[in-house]
Amino acid sequence: MKAIITTGYGSPEVFKLDKVAKPTTKSNEILVRIYASSVTKADTMMRTGKPYLGRLILGLTKPKHPIWGTGFAGVIESVGKDVTMFKSGDCVFGESINSFGTYAEYVAVPEDGVVAKMPESLSFEQAAGMCDGGITSLSFLCNIGNIQPGQKVLINGASGSLGSAAVQIAKHFGAEVTAVCSTTNVAFAKSLGADKVIDYTQNDFTTNKNSYDLIYDTVGVRSFAECRDALTEHGCYASPVLGMPLLSDMVITSMFGSKKAKFSATGALPQKEIKYLLDLLIDIIEAGHLSPAIDRAYPLEQVVEAHAYVDKGHKKGNVVLKPTVMA
Numbered sequence: 001m002k003a004i005i006t007t008g009y010g011s012p013e014v015f016k017l018d019k020v021a022k023p024t025t026k027s028n029e030i031l032v033r034i035y036a037s038s039v040t041k042a043d044t045m046m047r048t049g050k051p052y053l054g055r056l057i058l059g060l061t062k063p064k065h066p067i068w069g070t071g072f073a074g075v076i077e078s079v080g081k082d083v084t085m086f087k088s089g090d091c092v093f094g095e096s097i098n099s100f101g102t103y104a105e106y107v108a109v110p111e112d113g114v115v116a117k118m119p120e121s122l123s124f125e126q127a128a129g130m131c132d133g134g135i136t137s138l139s140f141l142c143n144i145g146n147i148q149p150g151q152k153v154l155i156n157g158a159s160g161s162l163g164s165a166a167v168q169i170a171k172h173f174g175a176e177v178t179a180v181c182s183t184t185n186v187a188f189a190k191s192l193g194a195d196k197v198i199d200y201t202q203n204d205f206t207t208n209k210n211s212y213d214l215i216y217d218t219v220g221v222r223s224f225a226e227c228r229d230a231l232t233e234h235g236c237y238a239s240p241v242l243g244m245p246l247l248s249d250m251v252i253t254s255m256f257g258s259k260k261a262k263f264s265a266t267g268a269l270p271q272k273e274i275k276y277l278l279d280l281l282i283d284i285i286e287a288g289h290l291s292p293a294i295d296r297a298y299p300l301e302q303v304v305e306a307h308a309y310v311d312k313g314h315k316k317g318n319v320v321l322k323p324t325v326m327a
Contacts, residue, residue: 002323003104004069004303008062009049012307015068015103017300023101023108027080030111032092036128036297037102038071039306039319040161041219047307051243069102069321070095070267073118073127083111091118093127094278095135097267103303105323114274119285126292129318133161134281134290135274136240136266137169137218142280144238144262145214149174152232154205154212157219158194159185162240164293164317166216167192172289178212180205188293188316206230214238219313224249224261231259238262293317 005018025031047068049055058064073093076086086092094115101107109115114135118127141147153170157163158179170177171193179194182201189197198205205211206226213235215227220241227237239246242263249261266274284290295316298306300323310319 001105002300003067003101004300005066006047006063006068009047009055012047012304012311014047015303015307017303020067020104022106025078025080025108026110027082028110028112029080029108030076030083030086030092030115031078031106031108032072032074033077033106034072034074034102034104034323035124036073036320036322037069037104038129038132038161039069039298039303039310039321040071040129040132041310041313042132043068043070044307044310065100067101067104069104070097070100071128071130071132072096072102072107073122073124074107077106079111085111086115086117091124092116093118093122093124093130095131095267095274097271097274103300103321103323105300112271112275114271114278116278116282119282121285121288122292123294125294125297125320125322126318128320129161129294130165130281130285130292131278133163133165133318134169134292135277137162137166137216138277138281138284139264139266139269140216140238140240141166141169141173141214144264145216145236147173147175147214151175151213152178152211153214153216154178154180154230155194156180156200156205156215156217156222158189158192158197159314159316160218161315161318162218164188164192165290166218167194168290169284172284172287178205182314184314185316192293217241220246224253228259234258236260236262238264240264240266295319297322
């Protein structure tokens with residue numbers, strides 16, 4: 001099969017197209033022919049190998065998983081002898097969290113992993129990027145932010161994969177949502193259902209004192225210190241981008257003060273909890289309250305261009321690769 005091999009850490013040019021053996025399935029696994037795989041901001045950050053601490057998990061000198069990518073959607077080609085929840089021909093989507101491998105034509109994943117049947121309302125392209133943006137934002141809003149109806153929630157980076165999902169999920173839970181994005185994405189943020197949209201090139205949301213119960217900084221470009229005054233008395237600042245300042249703020253606010261700084265690595269949660277979030281996400285999709293946005297779709301062979309585009313930081317929703325030609 002065709003696959004994208006990662007030769008090391010660095011720029012998008014570390015990727016090369018190659019021919020490799022099709023995965024073989026274990027007794028508890030399903031073999032999925034991939035119709036779309038996601039290219040996320042997390043993918044591009046891990047590709048650089050920075051911060052270096054991440055290499056303890058990914059591989060010290062080069063990635064230990066040569067085929068990159070985690071998000072996928074496709075059709076099951078075959079199942080292992082012990083598989084009971086899926087059958088050949090099922091349309092499925094999910095995340096290959098432990099072994100990566102979705103920048104390819106096929107991937108093998110355990111049936112009890114982060115995989116589910118696709119909602120009928122989703123295309124393969126939409127489903128491929130759903131887990132990264134959807135599950136991560138759902139975890140932050142519900143588990144970290146304890147979102148409640150009527151809360152005032154600000155989403156910084158509202159036009160990306162995490163942000164565009166977060167706006168819709170927050171509205172699903174009855175929050176009053178303020179979206180922050182660039183000028184070119186204002187109309188897009190409004191189309192997601194945001195109650196208010198702030199163009200960060202024109203206005204600074206951190207000057208809005210005592211305004212937000214939860215600030216979810218999906219891109220990690222504003223610190224807790226900058227956002228503190230914009231939070232309500234018991235407000236929370238949360239970001240999936242961990243650095244030393246946020247780590248320090250988490251420790252300090254856990255002991256002092258009513259305003260909190262928080263972080264969570266969603267992919268490191270127990271698989272049972274991620275599966276629960278996936279099921280909840282599907283419920284929100286089937287209720288018609290979440291429709292994933294696709295910015296661009298690239299052929300598998302153009303993975304370098306896809307990563308270069310995501311690196312620019314201005315995508316609207318999700319970017320996907322299409323390893324196979326759909327019949």
